[in-house]
Amino acid sequence: MHSIEAIIAAALLSEAVWETGKLVWQKGKLSIDRVGALLTGLLIAVGAGLDLFKLVDISFFHPLIGQVLTGILLSRGANFVHDLLKTAEIVVHRNQNQITE
Structure with a gap:
Protein backbone atom coordinates (compact mmCIF):
# COMPACT_ATOMS: atom_id res chain seq x y z
CA MET A 1 0.00 0.00 0.00
CA HIS A 2 1.30 3.44 -0.88
CA SER A 3 1.42 6.42 1.41
CA ILE A 4 -0.69 9.51 0.82
CA GLU A 5 2.50 11.31 -0.15
CA GLU A 19 0.48 18.11 -20.25
CA THR A 20 3.89 17.42 -21.80
CA GLY A 21 2.38 14.97 -24.26
CA LYS A 22 -0.18 17.56 -25.35
CA LEU A 23 2.63 19.92 -26.39
CA VAL A 24 3.70 17.56 -29.19
CA TRP A 25 0.57 18.42 -31.21
CA GLN A 26 -0.14 22.17 -31.32
CA LYS A 27 -2.57 24.07 -33.57
CA GLY A 28 -3.22 21.02 -35.73
CA LYS A 29 0.48 20.41 -36.41
CA LEU A 30 3.24 18.25 -35.06
CA SER A 31 5.79 20.34 -33.16
CA ILE A 32 9.19 19.14 -34.37
CA ASP A 33 10.94 21.01 -31.53
CA ARG A 34 8.80 19.24 -28.92
CA VAL A 35 9.33 15.86 -30.61
CA GLY A 36 13.09 16.45 -30.61
CA ALA A 37 13.06 17.43 -26.94
CA LEU A 38 10.89 14.42 -26.14
CA LEU A 39 13.22 12.00 -27.93
CA THR A 40 16.24 13.55 -26.22
CA GLY A 41 14.62 13.27 -22.79
CA LEU A 42 13.67 9.65 -23.46
CA LEU A 43 17.16 8.78 -24.69
CA ILE A 44 18.79 10.30 -21.61
CA ALA A 45 16.38 8.79 -19.08
CA VAL A 46 16.31 5.29 -20.56
CA GLY A 47 20.01 5.30 -21.41
CA ALA A 48 20.99 6.33 -17.89
CA GLY A 49 18.26 4.36 -16.11
CA LEU A 50 16.76 7.50 -14.54
CA ASP A 51 13.44 7.13 -12.72
CA LEU A 52 11.86 10.07 -10.85
CA PHE A 53 9.05 7.83 -9.64
CA LYS A 54 11.48 5.79 -7.52
CA LEU A 55 12.28 9.01 -5.63
CA VAL A 56 8.69 9.07 -4.37
CA ASP A 57 8.58 5.31 -3.68
CA ILE A 58 6.53 4.42 -6.75
CA SER A 59 7.78 1.38 -8.59
CA PHE A 60 6.37 -0.18 -11.74
CA PHE A 61 6.23 -3.87 -12.63
CA HIS A 62 8.75 -3.06 -15.38
CA PRO A 63 11.49 -0.47 -14.72
CA LEU A 64 11.30 0.83 -18.29
CA ILE A 65 7.89 2.41 -17.56
CA GLY A 66 9.31 4.73 -14.90
CA GLN A 67 12.25 5.57 -17.15
CA VAL A 68 10.02 6.46 -20.12
CA LEU A 69 7.75 8.63 -17.97
CA THR A 70 10.84 10.31 -16.52
CA GLY A 71 12.14 10.93 -20.04
CA ILE A 72 8.87 12.63 -20.94
CA LEU A 73 9.24 14.91 -17.93
CA LEU A 74 12.92 15.58 -18.70
CA SER A 75 11.93 16.82 -22.14
CA ARG A 76 10.37 19.87 -20.48
CA GLY A 77 13.75 21.02 -19.20
CA ALA A 78 15.54 21.60 -15.91
CA ASN A 79 13.36 24.45 -14.65
CA PHE A 80 10.18 22.45 -15.18
CA VAL A 81 11.53 19.35 -13.42
CA HIS A 82 12.88 21.47 -10.55
CA ASP A 83 9.55 23.27 -10.13
CA LEU A 84 7.65 19.98 -10.31
CA LEU A 85 9.80 18.37 -7.62
CA LYS A 86 9.57 21.50 -5.46
CA THR A 87 5.76 21.47 -5.76
CA ALA A 88 5.64 17.79 -4.83
CA GLU A 89 7.88 18.44 -1.83
CA ILE A 90 5.68 21.32 -0.62
CA VAL A 91 2.48 19.29 -0.98
CA VAL A 92 3.97 16.29 0.81
CA HIS A 93 5.24 18.41 3.72
CA ARG A 94 1.90 20.21 3.99
CA ASN A 95 0.09 16.87 4.22
CA GLN A 96 2.55 15.52 6.76
CA ASN A 97 1.98 18.59 8.94
CA GLN A 98 -1.81 18.22 8.69
CA ILE A 99 -1.62 14.54 9.59
CA THR A 100 0.52 15.18 12.70
CA GLU A 101 -1.70 18.00 13.97
Whole structure:
Protein backbone atom coordinates (compact mmCIF):
# COMPACT_ATOMS: atom_id res chain seq x y z
CA MET A 1 0.00 0.00 0.00
CA HIS A 2 1.30 3.44 -0.88
CA SER A 3 1.42 6.42 1.41
CA ILE A 4 -0.69 9.51 0.82
CA GLU A 5 2.50 11.31 -0.15
CA ALA A 6 3.20 8.81 -2.92
CA ILE A 7 -0.34 9.13 -4.24
CA ILE A 8 -0.14 12.94 -4.29
CA ALA A 9 3.25 12.80 -6.00
CA ALA A 10 1.86 10.32 -8.54
CA ALA A 11 -1.02 12.68 -9.30
CA LEU A 12 1.36 15.61 -9.86
CA LEU A 13 3.65 13.53 -12.06
CA SER A 14 0.72 12.09 -14.01
CA GLU A 15 -0.63 15.53 -14.84
CA ALA A 16 2.84 16.73 -15.83
CA VAL A 17 3.33 13.77 -18.19
CA TRP A 18 -0.08 14.37 -19.81
CA GLU A 19 0.48 18.11 -20.25
CA THR A 20 3.89 17.42 -21.80
CA GLY A 21 2.38 14.97 -24.26
CA LYS A 22 -0.18 17.56 -25.35
CA LEU A 23 2.63 19.92 -26.39
CA VAL A 24 3.70 17.56 -29.19
CA TRP A 25 0.57 18.42 -31.21
CA GLN A 26 -0.14 22.17 -31.32
CA LYS A 27 -2.57 24.07 -33.57
CA GLY A 28 -3.22 21.02 -35.73
CA LYS A 29 0.48 20.41 -36.41
CA LEU A 30 3.24 18.25 -35.06
CA SER A 31 5.79 20.34 -33.16
CA ILE A 32 9.19 19.14 -34.37
CA ASP A 33 10.94 21.01 -31.53
CA ARG A 34 8.80 19.24 -28.92
CA VAL A 35 9.33 15.86 -30.61
CA GLY A 36 13.09 16.45 -30.61
CA ALA A 37 13.06 17.43 -26.94
CA LEU A 38 10.89 14.42 -26.14
CA LEU A 39 13.22 12.00 -27.93
CA THR A 40 16.24 13.55 -26.22
CA GLY A 41 14.62 13.27 -22.79
CA LEU A 42 13.67 9.65 -23.46
CA LEU A 43 17.16 8.78 -24.69
CA ILE A 44 18.79 10.30 -21.61
CA ALA A 45 16.38 8.79 -19.08
CA VAL A 46 16.31 5.29 -20.56
CA GLY A 47 20.01 5.30 -21.41
CA ALA A 48 20.99 6.33 -17.89
CA GLY A 49 18.26 4.36 -16.11
CA LEU A 50 16.76 7.50 -14.54
CA ASP A 51 13.44 7.13 -12.72
CA LEU A 52 11.86 10.07 -10.85
CA PHE A 53 9.05 7.83 -9.64
CA LYS A 54 11.48 5.79 -7.52
CA LEU A 55 12.28 9.01 -5.63
CA VAL A 56 8.69 9.07 -4.37
CA ASP A 57 8.58 5.31 -3.68
CA ILE A 58 6.53 4.42 -6.75
CA SER A 59 7.78 1.38 -8.59
CA PHE A 60 6.37 -0.18 -11.74
CA PHE A 61 6.23 -3.87 -12.63
CA HIS A 62 8.75 -3.06 -15.38
CA PRO A 63 11.49 -0.47 -14.72
CA LEU A 64 11.30 0.83 -18.29
CA ILE A 65 7.89 2.41 -17.56
CA GLY A 66 9.31 4.73 -14.90
CA GLN A 67 12.25 5.57 -17.15
CA VAL A 68 10.02 6.46 -20.12
CA LEU A 69 7.75 8.63 -17.97
CA THR A 70 10.84 10.31 -16.52
CA GLY A 71 12.14 10.93 -20.04
CA ILE A 72 8.87 12.63 -20.94
CA LEU A 73 9.24 14.91 -17.93
CA LEU A 74 12.92 15.58 -18.70
CA SER A 75 11.93 16.82 -22.14
CA ARG A 76 10.37 19.87 -20.48
CA GLY A 77 13.75 21.02 -19.20
CA ALA A 78 15.54 21.60 -15.91
CA ASN A 79 13.36 24.45 -14.65
CA PHE A 80 10.18 22.45 -15.18
CA VAL A 81 11.53 19.35 -13.42
CA HIS A 82 12.88 21.47 -10.55
CA ASP A 83 9.55 23.27 -10.13
CA LEU A 84 7.65 19.98 -10.31
CA LEU A 85 9.80 18.37 -7.62
CA LYS A 86 9.57 21.50 -5.46
CA THR A 87 5.76 21.47 -5.76
CA ALA A 88 5.64 17.79 -4.83
CA GLU A 89 7.88 18.44 -1.83
CA ILE A 90 5.68 21.32 -0.62
CA VAL A 91 2.48 19.29 -0.98
CA VAL A 92 3.97 16.29 0.81
CA HIS A 93 5.24 18.41 3.72
CA ARG A 94 1.90 20.21 3.99
CA ASN A 95 0.09 16.87 4.22
CA GLN A 96 2.55 15.52 6.76
CA ASN A 97 1.98 18.59 8.94
CA GLN A 98 -1.81 18.22 8.69
CA ILE A 99 -1.62 14.54 9.59
CA THR A 100 0.52 15.18 12.70
CA GLU A 101 -1.70 18.00 13.97
